[in-house]
Every structure is written in structure tokens, then in C-alpha cells.
Amino acid sequence: MSRSDVLSLYRRVLRIARSWQSQSALPQDTDTERKYIVQEARTLFRQNLKITDPESVKRYIEECDARIEIGLHYRNPYPKPSYLPPMGLATQKGRKLRAQERLRKQAKPLYLQSHDET
């Protein structure tokens, strides 16, 4: 929950990236995925650097944990895509748009919090 926790999380991700083996076991895939993990960790950690209120920090730490666990389990570092919620497509008019946005925000899974889909 503190600075050193976040730093050890970052270190953990980098160590996983060091010894990552892709599921297809092709060397170019392994290489690409290792680079992807490092790059993704760097961008996301930097992007969420300025956030200070403890709730969001906790949520982002949990997001990182979730992505690590999911990645290790499925041997796939890319984020798991998820469906749009039902009634999630609306027009550009006011009321339905707000309802849609609220619904989408609620349905967004934990491990996709840092990603910014339109």
C-alpha cells in the first residue's frame, strides 16, 4: 500500500519479463512478448504515477496483480478482452449516452482499468 510495495510490484513484473516463455515457444514470439510486457509495465506505471488518493492506488495495485495472475495463468501477457454490456450501444443524444457511459464504466473489469477504450 506504500511506495515500496509499488516498487516491488514493478520489480516483480520486470523479473517475470526476464524469464518469460511464450505459449507457442517460438523464439520470436517469446521475444515480442517480453518486450511487450516491459513496455506495457513502463507506460502504465508512468501514466498512473501522479495518482495519490489511496483508493485509486489500491485499485491500480489490484489491477497490476490481476494482470500478473491472469498473464501467468493463461501464458498470455495481453489483456483479456471483455464484452460490452448489454444495451451498451446508444446514440449521441444526452440521456441514453449518460446511461451508456455509466453502464460501461461499471462493467469494465478490474484488469482493464488503466486502458482507455472509446
Added chain:
Amino acid sequence: MASRALAHCVRSIARASARLNEGNALTRSARASLVSTHRAISLMSCSQGTRWTELMRISGPSVQLCRHYGDLPPLTLESIHDRVMYVLKLYDKINPEKLQKASHFMKDLGLDSLDQVEIIMAMEDEFGFEIPDAEAEKLMTPAEIVQYIADKKDVYE
């Protein structure tokens, strides 16, 4: 009877190898192993003293057991320092001109704690051993890194 035959064989082999000049460690080690085997036999057949002195003369000055193990060259403080500086210069967020031995990562070079973690990971990769989290947070200058690695690797000062 069998010992005498064995001694005869060993003597002939040793005499043949004695004609080769020194230089090959293999023959030296072979001769050394021969020396160790037939030293025991010489005790048994010490009646043939005259013939054994020849072997003793050969074996006297040049008994060197050579074994070759594979390992990296030993580390010195100089080499550790050079390698640390080299890795730091390769890092793109560091300005190579401003890099000194005692330049603090955060205060002088303006780096982040995330950058510091990345630098320590690069050092781990370079030197091939793991640095635990608690220690890694405290390493803030290249001099401290060199000191820590020298401590861990038992390099003499």
C-alpha cells in the same frame, strides 16, 4: 609376479612419455598420475633401485597436477566500476556527460524511483546475481552499487 609385470609396463610407458618435451599439460598430468600410481609400486619392488631413480629424476622437478575448471575471470574493483558505468551510459535517460562516480540518481541526474528499479535490474542482468528488494532501494549512486557488488562478490579492496 603380477606386480612385476605391471611395474614393467608402467616403466616402459613412463620412459616413452619422458622422451616428449614438456609443454603439454596433458602429458604432464598423465605423467603425474603415472607417478602417483607407480610410486606405490616402487615401494613394493625397491630391490630394483637403479631403474627407479630414472623415473624419480623425471618426476622430481616437474610434478604439477594441472586441472582446468571453467570460470569467469576474477572481478576487480576496477572492472566492476567500468561495467557499472558502461551499463549506466547505455541507459537512455541518463546524460553520459553528467555521470560521475558519486552522482545521485534522484538528486543529480533527475531520475525516478521507477528508473532506479530499472537500473538495478540492469545491474542484476549484467552481473548475474539477484539483488533483494530491501537492499536495492538503498542503492542511489554508482559508487554504492560498486560497493555492494564488491561486498557480495568478495572482491578485495
